[in-house]
Amino acid sequence: MQHEPVDAYETLVQFLYRAPIGLAQTTLDGTVEMLNPMASSLLMPLATDAGLDNLFDLLAPVAPQLPAMVEAFIEPSGMICEGLRLPVGVQHAASGSLQVLSLNLTKLDPERLMATVADATFEVQREQEMLSRRLRNAARTDSLTRMPNREAVREELQRLLARPQDGHGFAVLTLNCDRFRQLNDSLGQAGGDQLLMHMADRLRGALRPPASGFEPAARSGQLAARIGGDEFVVVLDGLRARADAERVALRLLDALAHPYVIGGHEIVCSASLGLAWGPDAAALDVHDTHGEHDADSLLRDAGIAMVEAKRAGGNRHAVFEASMRERAARRADIEADLRQALAEEQLFVVYQPVVRLLPNGGVDRAAGVEALVRWRHPQRGVVPPIEFIQVAEECGLIGALGDFVLARACRDFMDWQARLGDAAPRLMAVNLSRAQLGQPGWIDSVAAVLRTSGMPPASLQLEVTESLAAQDQDTQVRLHELKALGVKLALDDFGTGYSSLSSLHLLPVDTVKIDRSFVCQADTSFHHRVLIEATVKVAQSLGMTTVAEGIETRSQLDVVRDQRCDKVQGYYFSRPLPAQELLDWLLQETAAS
Numbered sequence: 106m107q108h109e110p111v112d113a114y115e116t117l118v119q120f121l122y123r124a125p126i127g128l129a130q131t132t133l134d135g136t137v138e139m140l141n142p143m144a145s146s147l148l149m150p151l152a153t154d155a156g157l158d159n160l161f162d163l164l165a166p167v168a169p170q171l172p173a174m175v176e177a178f179i180e181p182s183g184m185i186c187e188g189l190r191l192p193v194g195v196q197h198a199a200s201g202s203l204q205v206l207s208l209n210l211t212k213l214d215p216e217r218l219m220a221t222v223a224d225a226t227f228e229v230q231r232e233q234e235m236l237s238r239r240l241r242n243a244a245r246t247d248s249l250t251r252m253p254n255r256e257a258v259r260e261e262l263q264r265l266l267a268r269p270q271d272g273h274g275f276a277v278l279t280l281n282c283d284r285f286r287q288l289n290d291s292l293g294q295a296g297g298d299q300l301l302m303h304m305a306d307r308l309r310g311a312l313r314p315p316a317s318g319f320e321p322a323a324r325s326g327q328l329a330a331r332i333g334g335d336e337f338v339v340v341l342d343g344l345r346a347r348a349d350a351e352r353v354a355l356r357l358l359d360a361l362a363h364p365y366v367i368g369g370h371e372i373v374c375s376a377s378l379g380l381a382w383g384p385d386a387a388a389l390d391v392h393d394t395h396g397e398h399d400a401d402s403l404l405r406d407a408g409i410a411m412v413e414a415k416r417a418g419g420n421r422h423a424v425f426e427a428s429m430r431e432r433a434a435r436r437a438d439i440e441a442d443l444r445q446a447l448a449e450e451q452l453f454v455v456y457q458p459v460v461r462l463l464p465n466g467g468v469d470r471a472a473g474v475e476a477l478v479r480w481r482h483p484q485r486g487v488v489p490p491i492e493f494i495q496v497a498e499e500c501g502l503i504g505a506l507g508d509f510v511l512a513r514a515c516r517d518f519m520d521w522q523a524r525l526g527d528a529a530p531r532l533m534a535v536n537l538s539r540a541q542l543g544q545p546g547w548i549d550s551v552a553a554v555l556r557t558s559g560m561p562p563a564s565l566q567l568e569v570t571e572s573l574a575a576q577d578q579d580t581q582v583r584l585h586e587l588k589a590l591g592v593k594l595a596l597d598d599f600g601t602g603y604s605s606l607s608s609l610h611l612l613p614v615d616t617v618k619i620d621r622s623f624v625c626q627a628d629t630s631f632h633h634r635v636l637i638e639a640t641v642k643v644a645q646s647l648g649m650t651t652v653a654e655g656i657e658t659r660s661q662l663d664v665v666r667d668q669r670c671d672k673v674q675g676y677y678f679s680r681p682l683p684a685q686e687l688l689d690w691l692l693q694e695t696a697a698s
């Protein structure tokens with residue numbers, strides 16, 4: 106199509122006139138030579154008395170650097186600046202937010218500049234939205250595992266709680282590693298982090314729907330999150346029956362329980378899981394749903410159920426019931442009181458004699474004692490250890506408690522040597538908890554107590570429970586380190602835990618203490634008698650001594666004596682006694698025998 110020159114000129118003017126972008130041509134000092142209507146309308150809000158005569162004057166309040174940029178640009182032509190953002194300071198008509206312009210400045214030739222101006226308000230708005238979305242996601246993501254975090258879980262729970270009921274239910278599952286603190290101590294923080302990342306992967310993998318086959322459980326909504334330390338949460342939505350949730354719970358636990366390889370070591374780390382139903386689970390034939398329905402109380406209740414699962418031995422799940430809340434509150438009370446007890450020295454140690462059975466039918470009463478901790482509670486009187494040892498383990502007070510008992514026992518033991526000579530007990534047994542064994546530097550602190558008290562290492566017997574001793578490679582290493590100090594080790598409560606007679610030879614122990622639950626039926630149950638006999642025989646073949654715990658009657662004593670048990674302990678001889686009474690008991694009985 107051919108145009109007359111006049112037409113062409115007119116067309117070009119129309120083109121510039123209607124262009125939806127602001128165009129301005131200026132001299133090098135900013136004097137405006139040409140301006141299209143879009144440029145004047147965009148720049149108008151910046152104009153003061155001088156009008157639109159000079160671009161640099163006009164833009165001085167928002168871009169004072171322009172003259173210098175032009176001066177510094179020595180090339181004959183080219184782009185001087187691109188996409189410079191100019192906050193105009195007036196409200197944008199369409200969006201209501203403050204208007205932002207975008208400016209490009211080009212040198213056309215040695216004398217002229219071309220400025221293009223566009224409205225960038227929407228673009229800036231979009232960028233800001235994206236940024237805040239990114240920030241929000243970061244605030245809702247756990248940086249280690251890239252899982253959603255506690256905040257994200259709370260939001261999801263709030264959403265589920267607010268939606269109308271539809272006959273489906275949801276459940277909150279809280280998972281916690283059974284001995285993370287101990288593993289973290291021995292693996293170091295980097296190793297601990299690695300373990301957490303593996304656990305996160307396993308959880309994600311276990312929730313992923315299987316490649317084939319139909320699975321009814323919770324397809325419509327699953328969220329796996331890490332809400333702190335070694336605590337994970339899974340929210341299952343779209344449940345049609347309570348069994349669906351429990352099936353997923355078992356699958357998650359199974360996924361976590363397989364060994365992990367970290368730094369070349371194989372680590373076993375099972376978890377405990379607590380499950381709390383959302384309020385709409387009533388439709389699923391779940392009766393114990395909640396009184397309170399907010400995100401935090403759901404998380405708290407799932408956590409309470411998780412602690413119950415842990416207390417029941419770990420590697421299992423527990424479903425929240427209202428009665429658990431009360432027990433949790435009681436434990437929290439004990440914890441607070443126990444902190445005070447340690448600070449105010451309300452704890453003390455009693456000693457129960459462990460006597461050796463002599464071939465002539467008599468007993469050696471100075472064979473040894475076992476140190477047993479007690480708590481003189483200002484309101485509740487003397488509290489037995491069964492009520493507070495586990496709480497102390499859970500809340501990290503066991504280290505201080507154990508150190509106190511060990512130091513006290515060694516000091517008393519040395520004191521007795523000085524006062525009674527040959528009549529003093531020859532062995533001091535002190536109970537160990539699993540949490541102590543995992544503490545870094547703990548073996549050194551045992552060595553330090555031995556040194557400062559002057560206690561001969563061979564006179565100290567540390568007692569570990571079967572379940573602890575059987576646990577893993579790491580524990581075995583610690584036990585061997587203890588043995589290397591010269592102390593004796595005993596396997597406590599034998600018969601109640603995991604290990605069996607056939608694995609006894611794997612444990613570095615000197616003594617096996619047969620649990621009271623066997624001994625108390627020794628004279629009435631053939632089955633128990635046989636078990637005791639077998640234990641004594643195996644222990645003796647391995648060069649270990651045996652102690653029968655909890656002898657209360659003469660006939661129980663007769664049975665274990667017949668079975669060739671080496672030592673016995675029980676109310677039949679003496680209850681645990683305060684140090685002074687023990688001395689009286691030793692002297693009195695020594696004098697009498």
Ligand code: C2E
Pocket residue numbers: 457476477478489490491494507510536537538568597598621654655656657674675676677681
């Ligand atoms: P354990 O080490 O097996 O201690 C023996 C328990 O049996 C003691 O209970 C003792 O009083 C009780 N007992 C002894 N003879 C008889 C008897 O003839 N009949 C009956 N019914 N019971 C008898 P206690 O003192 O209540 O301690 C319970 C458990 O608490 C201990 O079992 C031990 O596992 C733990 N424990 C006690 N003191 C400490 C401690 O200082 N540190 C740690 N970690 N655990 C401790």
Ligand code: MG
Pocket residue numbers: 475536568597
């Ligand atoms: Mg014991």
Ligand code: MG
Pocket residue numbers: 597598618620621654
């Ligand atoms: Mg015992």
